[in-house]
Amino acid sequence: MKAALAAACLALAGCGSTQIYPTVQVQLISLAPGELDKGGVAFITPSTVTGQEQETQAVALTFADVLKRERPALRVVTLAETLGAINRAGLADAYKRMYNDYRDTGLFSGDVLRKVSGATGARYAVQLKLQRFEQGSRERFGLFGIRIVETKYAHVRLFLQVWDCRDSTIVWEGMQEMRHAHDTMTEEPVMQRTVLERTARDLIARLP
Numbered sequence: 001m002k003a004a005l006a007a008a009c010l011a012l013a014g015c016g017s018t019q020i021y022p023t024v025q026v027q028l029i030s031l032a033p034g035e036l037d038k039g040g041v042a043f044i045t046p047s048t049v050t051g052q053e054q055e056t057q058a059v060a061l062t063f064a065d066v067l068k069r070e071r072p073a074l075r076v077v078t079l080a081e082t083l084g085a086i087n088r089a090g091l092a093d094a095y096k097r098m099y100n101d102y103r104d105t106g107l108f109s110g111d112v113l114r115k116v117s118g119a120t121g122a123r124y125a126v127q128l129k130l131q132r133f134e135q136g137s138r139e140r141f142g143l144f145g146i147r148i149v150e151t152k153y154a155h156v157r158l159f160l161q162v163w164d165c166r167d168s169t170i171v172w173e174g175m176q177e178m179r180h181a182h183d184t185m186t187e188e189p190v191m192q193r194t195v196l197e198r199t200a201r202d203l204i205a206r207l208p
């Protein structure tokens with residue numbers, strides 16, 4: 001019994017550590033410093049893998065919030081504002097076709113991009129792809145059949161493209177994959193917003 005209690009104390013003493021393993025890859029194509037601030041950005045509908053479509057709104061909302069905070073001089077049109085502007089301009093059908101074509105080809109219609117730019121007043125379009133998101137836990141320490149300490153984790157892979165709506169080209173793109181884990185005695189998981197905010201900050205820090 002004493003040995004078990006001593007082991008429990010040692011295990012509990014090690015609780016609370018957080019491990020974050022990020023991997024970032026970016027490609028600067030033709031986006032010059034200061035151009036984003038001059039042109040402004042509009043978020044368009046993110047894409048994702050089958051089964052995680054419900055996550056796209058949260059991804060866009062979190063990323064826009066972080067971008068506003070990290071780049072206060074940059075005019076940011078949120079996804080909700082973009083969609084509202086598209087509806088007001090009567091572009092809903094054209095936008096839907098553009099989005100569906102993108103899933104098959106990786107291309108956005110130049111004509112529709114220019115119309116979206118005109119409706120939102122932003123030169124650049126930000127398109128996010130949530131390629132992976134998962135949450136889980138594994139037991140780290142138990143005593144007498146009781147689970148005491150668990151490692152909670154989340155794994156996210158997010159891809160970002162910036163399109164110039166004037167000439168329909170990709171001017172910058174980046175990808176971040178991150179695993180976040182911490183030991184805890186509570187049932188609270190690693191929140192999605194926690195890993196998305198860290199991923200957004202890392203990618204935004206590399207924008208010109």
